[in-house]
Amino acid sequence: MVGGSPLKGELRIAGAKNAALPILCACLLSSDPIELYNVPDLQDVRTMLKLLQQMGVQVYFPDANQRNHLVLNASTINTPEAPYEMVKTMRASILVLGPLLARMGQAKVSLPGGCAIGARPVDQHIKGLKMMGASIQIKKGFIQAKWGEGQDALQGNSIVTDMITVTGTENLLMAATLAKGTTVLENAAREPEVGDLADLLVKMGANISGIGTDRLVIEGVSSLHGATHSVIPDRIETGTFLCAVAAVGGEITIHDCRPDTLDAVLAKLKEAGLKMKKTADSITATMSSRPKPVSFRTSEYPAFPTDMQAQFMALNTIASGGSHITETIFENRFMHVQELNRLGADISIEGNTALVQGVEKLSGAIVMATDLRASASLVIAGLAAQGETQVDRIYHLDRGYDRMELKLTQLGANIRRIK
Ligand code: EPZ
Secondary structure (H helix, E strand, C coil): CECCCCEEEEEECCECHHHHHHHHHHHHHECCCEEEECCCCCHHHHHHHHHHHHHCCEEECCCCCCCCCEEEECCCCCCCEECHHHHCCCHHHHHHHHHHHHHHCEEEEECCCCECCECCCCHHHHHHHHHCCCEEEEECCEEEEECCCCCCCCECCEEECCCCCHHHHHHHHHHHCCCECEEEEECCCCCHHHHHHHHHHHHCCCEEECCCCCEEEEECCCCECCEEEECCECHHHHHHHHHHHHHHCEEEEEECCCHHHCHHHHHHHHHHCCEEEECCCEEEEEECCCCCCCCEECCCCCCCCHHHHHHHHHHHCCCCCEEEEECCCCCCCCHHHHHHHHCCCEEEEECCEEEEECCCCCECCEEECCCHHHHHHHHHHHHHCECECEEECCHHHHHHCCCHHHHHHHCCCECCCCC
């Protein structure tokens, strides 16, 4: 890409990746078809669909020429397994564990290894399922789970996770819908994607209260029926495009988004000088000055999301002063720092805090993406830099963004994909 052109125009936001992934797994809880709309067409979604099909789930697209509308039918599951080669490419595969165990009484899921941004253990998922009566062994790198001795279902229980975990909450929530009795999940994650999954489960006949709070109460039912659901818009994609226009200037209108799920990010963007006009499902954002530096620390929802940390850091690299960014969720989510410094940024790291000294201008270079949100950060920085920037390993970007370069081109950016 060649930096320097302001963004102008309109775009629509796709469905949220981190809602779509658990929602696809929820089909395992029922023998009836689940019809989904607004599913984003992303690498991670295709990987999840392949994993489900390998288990025996039927997947079909009623409308042949678009992949956002699909029907899943898990009436015949023949292999309740998630093999290593699938799990190693996508850790969210762990989300099949809870539903498979709840409905089939058995599951064999490869232990996800670590990933670029951290160790990413799943001990809370396992602890919670054990508290629901499951017998779980870790053998040869696999989680082998089944109902307790002589049990014909999981048993409801009160569970407090040691820390707030998004997919941990989602796994336990799905498992609890078919458990015998009541399950209480304390310290539950309140991310909007957890709420979107819960909304689908309720449409399927689950009995859940406390949706959107950190205490979920689930009365188990004997079975769940089919449902139709439209996936919530992606708040991280929305925030990413807002950081882009804040960095390069211009005016864009974002449609089909959910501003109410981004309060912490919108507040920080306002501090940076971005002017925004919101409706219930759109944001018009205008930037006509150099961004002001904004310090923040990441935390669980509704605070500033870790998935927006790298993108906002790109904005801070060209701000009119210093800022500090503290990452509290993952232990190694600063890999974009060295790459941003290759573009002329002035960032130093002290423990889990990055100190950013804003510079007048970045200058283009060849940089390397290391993980999904780091790649988005490098695209934003490249669009703001003088001259040409090349971002390598953009398969990371494709995991979580649906053809980002096309959307940016439509907004006037000078960016193209090199095969
Ligand atoms: C989800 O990951 C998201 N992925 C991540 O998005 C997101 O960054 C993260 O939540 C935090 O918001 C999906 O939803 C598919 P966690 P998840 O369990 O669930 C520790 C992206 O960019 N932990 O909430 O794996 C863990 O190590 C991705 O789209 C345990 O120690 O995150 C971390 O430090 C990246 N044991 C913290 O908790 C456990 O059993 C939060 O992790 C579980 C988690």
